Amino acid sequence: xxxxxxxxxxxxxxxxxxxxxxxxxxxxxxxxxxxxxxxxxxxxxxxxxxxxxxxxxxxxxxxxxxxxxxxxxxxxxxxxxxxxxxxxxxxxxxxxxxxxxxxxxxxxxxxxxxxxxxxxxxxxxxxxxxxxxxxxxxxxxxxxxxxxxxxxxxxxxxxxxxxxxxxxxxxxxxxxxxxxxxxxxxxxxxxxxxxxxxxxxxxxxxxxxxxxxxxxxxxxxxxxxxxxxxxxxxxxxxxxxxxxxxxxxxxxxxxxxxxxxxxxxxxxxxxxxxxxxxxxxxxxxxxxxxxxxxxxxxxxxxxxxxxxxxxxxxxxxxxxxxxxxxxxxxxxxxxxxxxxxxxxxxxxxxxxxxxxxxxxxxxxxxxxxxxxxxxxxxxxxxxxxxxxxxxxxxxxxxxxxxxxx
Amino acid sequence: xxxxxxxxxxxxxxxxxxxxxxxxxxxxxxxxxxxxxxxxxxxxxxxxxxxxxxxxxxxxxxxxxxxxxxxxxxxxxxxxxxxxxxxxxxxxxxxxxxxxxxxxxxxxxxxxxxxxxxxxxxxxxxxxxxxxxxxxxxxxxxxxxxxxxxxxxxxxxxxxxxxxxxxxxxxxxxxxxxxxxxxxxxxxxxxxxxxxxxxxxxxxxxxxxxxxxxxxxxxxxxxxxxxxxxxxxxxxxxxxxxxxxxxxxxxxxxxxxxxxxxxxxxxxxxxxxxxxxxxxxxxxxxxxxxxxxxxxxxxxxxxxxxxxxxxxxxxxxxxxxxxxxxxxxxxxxxxxxxxxxxxxxxxxxxxxxxxxxxxxxxxxxxxxxxxxxxxxxxxxxxxxxxxxxxxxxxxxxxxxxxxxx
Numbered sequence: 001x002x003x004x005x006x007x008x009x010x011x012x013x014x015x016x017x018x019x020x021x022x023x024x025x026x027x028x029x030x031x032x033x034x035x036x037x038x039x040x041x042x043x044x045x046x047x048x049x050x051x052x053x054x055x056x057x058x059x060x061x062x063x064x065x066x067x068x069x070x071x072x073x074x075x076x077x078x079x080x081x082x083x084x085x086x087x088x089x090x091x092x093x094x095x096x097x098x099x100x101x102x103x104x105x106x107x108x109x110x111x112x113x114x115x116x117x118x119x120x121x122x123x124x125x126x127x128x129x130x131x132x133x134x135x136x137x138x139x140x141x142x143x144x145x146x147x148x149x150x151x152x153x154x155x156x157x158x159x160x161x162x163x164x165x166x167x168x169x170x171x172x173x174x175x176x177x178x179x180x181x182x183x184x185x186x187x188x189x190x191x192x193x194x195x196x197x198x199x200x201x202x203x204x205x206x207x208x209x210x211x212x213x214x215x216x217x218x219x220x221x222x223x224x225x226x227x228x229x230x231x232x233x234x235x236x237x238x239x240x241x242x243x244x245x246x247x248x249x250x251x252x253x254x255x256x257x258x259x260x261x262x263x264x265x266x267x268x269x270x271x272x273x274x275x276x277x278x279x280x281x282x283x284x285x286x287x288x289x290x291x292x293x294x295x296x297x298x299x300x301x302x303x304x305x306x307x308x309x310x311x312x313x314x315x316x317x318x319x320x321x322x323x324x325x326x327x328x329x330x331x332x333x334x335x336x337x338x339x340x341x342x343x344x345x346x347x348x349x350x351x352x353x354x355x356x357x358x359x360x361x362x363x364x365x366x367x368x369x370x371x372x373x374x375x376x377x378x379x380x381x382x383x384x385x386x387x388x389x390x391x392x393x394x395x396x397x398x399x400x401x402x403x404x405x
Numbered sequence: 406x407x408x409x410x411x412x413x414x415x416x417x418x419x420x421x422x423x424x425x426x427x428x429x430x431x432x433x434x435x436x437x438x439x440x441x442x443x444x445x446x447x448x449x450x451x452x453x454x455x456x457x458x459x460x461x462x463x464x465x466x467x468x469x470x471x472x473x474x475x476x477x478x479x480x481x482x483x484x485x486x487x488x489x490x491x492x493x494x495x496x497x498x499x500x501x502x503x504x505x506x507x508x509x510x511x512x513x514x515x516x517x518x519x520x521x522x523x524x525x526x527x528x529x530x531x532x533x534x535x536x537x538x539x540x541x542x543x544x545x546x547x548x549x550x551x552x553x554x555x556x557x558x559x560x561x562x563x564x565x566x567x568x569x570x571x572x573x574x575x576x577x578x579x580x581x582x583x584x585x586x587x588x589x590x591x592x593x594x595x596x597x598x599x600x601x602x603x604x605x606x607x608x609x610x611x612x613x614x615x616x617x618x619x620x621x622x623x624x625x626x627x628x629x630x631x632x633x634x635x636x637x638x639x640x641x642x643x644x645x646x647x648x649x650x651x652x653x654x655x656x657x658x659x660x661x662x663x664x665x666x667x668x669x670x671x672x673x674x675x676x677x678x679x680x681x682x683x684x685x686x687x688x689x690x691x692x693x694x695x696x697x698x699x700x701x702x703x704x705x706x707x708x709x710x711x712x713x714x715x716x717x718x719x720x721x722x723x724x725x726x727x728x729x730x731x732x733x734x735x736x737x738x739x740x741x742x743x744x745x746x747x748x749x750x751x752x753x754x755x756x757x758x759x760x761x762x763x764x765x766x767x768x769x770x771x772x773x774x775x776x777x778x779x780x781x782x783x784x785x786x787x788x789x790x791x792x793x794x795x796x797x798x799x800x801x802x803x804x805x806x807x808x809x810x
Contacts, residue, residue, distance in 0.1 A: 017459065017462045017463055020463065021463065051482065054422065054482075054486060055485075055486060055489055057422045058422055058425065058426065058486055058489045058490045058493065059489040059490065059492055059493040062489045062492070063488070063489065063492055065499070066485045066488045066489050066492070066499075066500060067485075069481060069484065069485035069488070069500050069502075070481075070482060070485035070486065070489075072481075073478035073481050073482050076474060076475075076477075076478050077456065077459075077475060077478050079474065080460075080471045080472075080474035080475035081459060081460060081463055081475065083468070083471045083474070084460055084463045084464040084467040084468065084471050084475075085463045085464065087464055087467070087468055088463065088464040094470070094471075095471060095474050097474075097551075099504075100549070100550075100551075144505070145505075146502075146505075
């Protein structure tokens with residue numbers, strides 16, 4: 001019996017009829033090789049955006065339940081069309097919605113979490129030598145409603161299906177050839193990474209790389225399912241994401257990222273007593289605001305400033321909440337700065353190599369790029385700089401760690 | 406407790422965002438009046454045609470199962486958007502696919518028949534004072550697959566839902582103001598019919614009127630559910646289709662129709678023995694060819710010609726089958742003529758008024774329109790004429806039975 005492979009094709013891979021036929025050709029290749037295939041598809045190109053635009057014209061704050069009813073159709077369409085394309089090539093295939101196949105989720109519409117996947121029907125269809133096509137990004141809740149898994153949710157569908165079916169491999173097809181040492185649109189000399197660990201990938205994604213959905217990588221890590229991120233338009237191998245990369249000599253830094261969608265908030269003149277900072281971040285967390293970097297200055301006379309970054313979309317909510325607390329605890333002004341960029345270097349090699357941070361700071365200083373905030377983890381270093389210096393900083397860091405081709 | 410009304414809005418009524426909002430306004434009017442509403446929607450305007458065109462580009466003979474997966478999305482989209490439009494107006498509403506609500510069908514994909522409708526969820530939602538929106542045209546088969554009910558299937562969804570829920574009324578909204586004595590695009594002086602019987606409506610539909618789906622009318626007749634066909638763009642009353650029209654003085658003819666999508670097939674020189682004709686029509690029926698008029702000439706010397714009409718789309722199949730049989734039974738040539746039109750007059754009043762047929766033939770003759778085939782039923786008379794005379798024949802018949810405004 002052939003290998004069981006889960007393949008996920010993103011929206012750009014099935015953007016139009018021609019590309020969809022190309023995907024069918026690729027699947028045919030694997031079928032002929034004897035593999036058993038479970039295919040997960042995203043909606044075609046801008047289908048989802050078109051549906052969102054329709055709903056926006058009708059109701060600017062639509063109910064999440066109806067939003068799921070609406071946008072889940074995109075993947076149903078591409079799945080059915082892909083089945084037709086395979087039939088045309090004489091390959092037996094059958095498409096399913098998330099609901100039909102039994103991707104069971106919780107009831108959080110538009111952001112549902114997968115609880116369980118039924119595999120009976122999948123196994124039955126695979127036994128009949130059929131390619132099983134499953135609409136990505138969607139499931140059915142415990143309340144029997146259609147749910148979706150949030151942006152990039154098809155990645156999660158694929159990984160979860162790979163886990164549930166005990167697949168030998170999970171391939172994520174996209175319009176780039178893999179994970180790069182930096183965004184190739186910004187750094188043309190960026191190099192494709194052959195192997196990367198789950199932790200590095202999570203760190204890259206958290207720091208701004210947009211290739212894989214974070215939750216999907218987390219699930220792959222949890223169940224130790226290696227992922228192969230590769231292009232649907234090329235036969236080349238892409239990037240393997242796995243527990244431990246099989247390097248002979250570990251490189252220190254795996255990649256660098258730039259994030260321009262965050263803003264810096266500063267609460268001034270806080271008294272430097274235990275529990276004050278916690279109050280702010282508790283409140284922000286319960287308002288679902290995603291705080292990233294937090295920096296507290298050394299305090300003088302028991303008075304301190306605290307700065308943190310949040311997504312730009314949350315700025316006004318963050319300021320409102322921070323001001324309320326500042327007033328309560330007798331702190332000073334709340335300032336915001338949207339004119340920032342965050343550059344990060346990521347790599348598990350840092351754990352055993354000291355001096356990576358120093359090298360970062362020196363390189364930026366040498367290039368006259370001023371660092372506004374710094375935060376480090378075991379496998380990453382992030383610096384906030386002026387927005388106008390962001391791209392230059394990325395270039396400097398990419399070059400100083402010798403990530404070029 | 407208010408009246409329970411099933412309203413069906415066709416594709417033209419929800420063709421774009423503006424029209425969809427108009428439908429929401431109309432529904433709001435009924436909600437405020439205190440009615441309880443079950444809404445059935447078709448796909449927006451040309452959504453279905455766009456999906457069919459995509460599938461055509463991929464596979465010219467797609468599997469029926471995948472076709473149903475594909476085209477059922479159109480109604481899911483319009484249902485969700487309508488729910489959002491109602492929410493925007495502060496009206497509680499919830500949308501469902503046919504599968505979710507439990508419209509159980511047989512397994513004949515693209516042409517499924519409704520077997521049963523679950524009403525538990527509908528009743529629960531109505532009790533919560535919610536408008537229940539149901540995607541028309543679709544259901545779920547006994548094999549748990551998504552099915553569709555064939556062209557115009559949303560009418561059938563509406564009527565079946567009215568039956569299942571014991572609705573007080575079933576309204577069919579469309580882009581015309583009701584049923585007319587003739588197609589107003591062909592006969593501008595055609596008049597809206599106030600009341601029409603189920604039988605007359607079925608006869609009109611069978612003879613070429615395209616307002617209501619035939620199966621929907623059959624089901625309404627079977628369960629005696631009056632239908633109100635009306636415009637979603639006007640407050641005017643439309644046409645009521647019911648068991649017995651409440652006329653004081655019965656008019657003889659209710660309407661006239663023109664059908665141009667049929668062809669005439671003639672099998673020549675058949676021996677006039679019992680069972681020969683049956684052989685032909687048995688074979689055609691088992692090939693799913695819809696034979697309409699059948700005319701057999703008076704036979705001379707035990708040899709006869711038999712002519713019948715079939716949809717133009719079935720002509721080549723019909724000729725192939727007819728030739729096989731003709732050869733077997735020693736008959737002559739098989740001829741076909743696509744250059745025909747069928748005009749019909751329909752009305753239950755004919756039953757009690759003799760001379761309607763004679764009046765037809767005389768009027769056509771007076772206008773030098775030659776009749777090629779004639780067939781009559783209790784409540785209709787149809788004549789096949791040359792295609793070029795079709796419209797003129799329609800006008801003559803509309804005028805001779807005084808159907809004008």
